[in-house]
Amino acid sequence: MAQTETVTTEASVAATKPDFIHRALRHRAFMIGLVLTGTMIFLALLSLFWTPHSPTEIVISQKLKPPSMSHWFGTDQFGRDILSMIMAGAQTSIVVGLIAVSLGAVIGVSLGLWAAARRGWTEDAIMRVSDLNMAFPVILIAILLTAGWGPGITNAILALGIYNISVFARQVRGAAIGMWEREFVLAARAAGKGDVAITFGHVLPNIISVIVVQATISFAIAILAEAALSYLGVGSQPPDPSWGRMLAESQKYIFFKPVIAVWPGLAIVLSVLGLNLIGDGLRDLVDPRLARRR
Amino acid sequence: MAEIVLRTRDLHRQFVLPRESLFRRPETVFALNGVDLEIEAGRSLGVVGESGCGKSTLARLCMALDRPTSGGIEILGQDLNKLSARELRRARARFQMVFQDPYGSLDPRHTVRRIVGETLDALPAGERAAGGDDAVAKAIDAVGLRAADLDKYPHEFSGGQRQRIAIARALVTRPRLIVADEPVSALDVSVQAQVLNLMQDLAQEYGVTYMLISHDLGVVDYVCDQVAVMYLGRVVEQASRTQLFAKPAHPYTRALFDAVPKIGAGRRKRPALGGQIGSQTQRHGGCAFADRCTHVQSRCREEIPSLRKIDNGHMASCHYA
Numbered sequence: 001m002a003q004t005e006t007v008t009t010e011a012s013v014a015a016t017k018p019d020f021i022h023r024a025l026r027h028r029a030f031m032i033g034l035v036l037t038g039t040m041i042f043l044a045l046l047s048l049f050w051t052p053h054s055p056t057e058i059v060i061s062q063k064l065k066p067p068s069m070s071h072w073f074g075t076d077q078f079g080r081d082i083l084s085m086i087m088a089g090a091q092t093s094i095v096v097g098l099i100a101v102s103l104g105a106v107i108g109v110s111l112g113l114w115a116a117a118r119r120g121w122t123e124d125a126i127m128r129v130s131d132l133n134m135a136f137p138v139i140l141i142a143i144l145l146t147a148g149w150g151p152g153i154t155n156a157i158l159a160l161g162i163y164n165i166s167v168f169a170r171q172v173r174g175a176a177i178g179m180w181e182r183e184f185v186l187a188a189r190a191a192g193k194g195d196v197a198i199t200f201g202h203v204l205p206n207i208i209s210v211i212v213v214q215a216t217i218s219f220a221i222a223i224l225a226e227a228a229l230s231y232l233g234v235g236s237q238p239p240d241p242s243w244g245r246m247l248a249e250s251q252k253y254i255f256f257k258p259v260i261a262v263w264p265g266l267a268i269v270l271s272v273l274g275l276n277l278i279g280d281g282l283r284d285l286v287d288p289r290l291a292r293r294r
Numbered sequence: 295m296a297e298i299v300l301r302t303r304d305l306h307r308q309f310v311l312p313r314e315s316l317f318r319r320p321e322t323v324f325a326l327n328g329v330d331l332e333i334e335a336g337r338s339l340g341v342v343g344e345s346g347c348g349k350s351t352l353a354r355l356c357m358a359l360d361r362p363t364s365g366g367i368e369i370l371g372q373d374l375n376k377l378s379a380r381e382l383r384r385a386r387a388r389f390q391m392v393f394q395d396p397y398g399s400l401d402p403r404h405t406v407r408r409i410v411g412e413t414l415d416a417l418p419a420g421e422r423a424a425g426g427d428d429a430v431a432k433a434i435d436a437v438g439l440r441a442a443d444l445d446k447y448p449h450e451f452s453g454g455q456r457q458r459i460a461i462a463r464a465l466v467t468r469p470r471l472i473v474a475d476e477p478v479s480a481l482d483v484s485v486q487a488q489v490l491n492l493m494q495d496l497a498q499e500y501g502v503t504y505m506l507i508s509h510d511l512g513v514v515d516y517v518c519d520q521v522a523v524m525y526l527g528r529v530v531e532q533a534s535r536t537q538l539f540a541k542p543a544h545p546y547t548r549a550l551f552d553a554v555p556k557i558g559a560g561r562r563k564r565p566a567l568g569g570q571i572g573s574q575t576q577r578h579g580g581c582a583f584a585d586r587c588t589h590v591q592s593r594c595r596e597e598i599p600s601l602r603k604i605d606n607g608h609m610a611s612c613h614y615a
Contacts, residue, residue, distance in 0.1 A: 183398035187463070190357050192386040192416035205403045 030281025036274025044090035053081035055088040088241035104164020112172025209286035220275035305365035327527040338504040340514030343524035390464035394476040396456035454485035533608040
């Protein structure tokens with residue numbers, strides 16, 4: 001018994017704050033993810049005030065230039081500066097990801113918590129509707145919305161948000177049910193706390209890490225999906241810069257100017273990788289059992 | 295006649311298992327099959343029995359964490375079934391619970407202050423004892439922790455200290471009854487005695503009566519005045535501690551005593567209880583213990599023995615006790 005005691009104490013201590021930072025610094029994948037994502041956010045913020053050239057200005061005389069001192073990443077078929085477009089494109093990706101994930105998280109987490117607190121037919125109803133929603137891929141939802149309201153970034157965000165509702169609802173329901181079975185919840189009930197008070201006082205605070213991890217991973221998926229939707233033409237519309245559309249437009253030149261396709265491709269890969277590394281890293285860092293081994 | 299803090303009347307609780315086949319009726323677990331108990335103020339009751347005998351179900355019913363299939367529970371004369379949700383919340387201040395696992399029963403993200411104050415917090419506004427924070431500090435002091443501990447988190451404490459926190463939480467509303475479900479079985483033996491001593495001291499100081507659930511006869515002997523022995527959802531013997539320990543009447547109780555390892559008993563072979571604990575999904579025609587009893591007669595298999603008085607304040611449900 002004494003042994004179990006020390007082990008549990010160690011594990012919980014590992015979850016405290018200064019130690020968390022210390023372990024985060026030593027988690028290589030997490031730090032790489034942080035640098036990649038940090039760069040992306042920095043570029044997006046910078047592009048709000050300054051880009052090397054205008055990302056939308058067409059200079060036909062400068063078209064399809066290779067990388068040079070004035071155009072670090074070269075220019076595209078309209079003579080636009082690719083680096084500027086990548087920077088401005090990061091904005092689009094972040095805005096889409098942020099709104100879509102927040103939308104999905106707020107509604108999905110609420111539904112998941114509700115399902116776990118109520119159980120019975122409320123849970124069944126929520127989960128079956130969520131199954132139905134999950135049966136429709138993001139692309140299909142986006143195309144349906146586009147058919148109804150025309151193409152545009154708003155519909156892409158909405159499609160991703162709707163899809164994310166199910167993702168969060170499932171994840172949160174599972175984690176919350178686990179919490180509801182813990183003895184401290186029983187103790188709270190014995191104290192006379194109601195379902196709402198227990199949900200916000202005990203269940204939510206204990207599953208917040210699950211939600212944060214899911215949010216980073218969903219963010220990465222949203223960036224990828226936004227690129228895919230824009231590539232298909234149902235996402236952001238010209239002249240708004242978007243990595244997905246840059247990729248689609250560079251397709252025609254893939255055989256004699258492949259470098260144009262490489263830049264947006266690289267931007268997508270690195271930002272998605274960065275967010276995934278953060279997500280995986282957080283999952284390791286918030287798990288006290290893994291903490292001991294590291 | 296002392297006040298009755300807890301009375302259960304013919305308490306039954308059945309659980310329906312998930313359906314295994316579309317064509318078969320789902321099975322039912324008979325967890326409690328008619329439990330009648332009374333706890334007088336100041337006479338703590340120990341409930342003993344092996345795992346699966348319904349001890350914990352009984353505790354949950356008494357704490358109104360679950361509803362009985364039939365039968366009633368009165369706490370300090372109030373019938374729990376008849377209380378509205380609001381009245382029940384208010385009544386909860388009078389009966390509290392201490393759980394088995396001091397690691398699982400304290401929310402790792404709350405400070406001690408918040409954990410102990412939770413019961414006060416849950417009371418309807420206006421019912422809250424004046425100076426809630428004061429009450430929390432007093433409770434923490436009463437269980438032997440320091441005021442400096444109030445802002446710490448559960449993981450900073452040892453198992454014994456955590457169980458003290460759990461006791462403080464139960465104590466803070468000044469309840470008359472505390473149901474303790476295996477309160478020391480998760481603790482080191484050396485710490486068990488400390489916690490039990492504390493519980494005894496508090497009983498005196500705060501006028502608390504315990505319903506202590508345990509599989510450990512030693513623990514019950516230490517804290518309780520009355521003992522009830524349960525087997526398969528029924529009380530098979532009930533007596534004062536002295537009577538029960540001096541003259542156990544029911545064969546199951548005697549088997550329990552024989553099973554306690556004693557220092558100095560050497561290699562004496564203990565008569566282990568033969569057979570399996572009876573099925574909980576079937577109703578028994580005769581005595582539930584008949585299959586394992588060493589003194590079984592044909593009558594035992596036909597007629598359910600009732601809990602009858604065999605001595606002053608000593609009840610047993612055996613035809614031959």
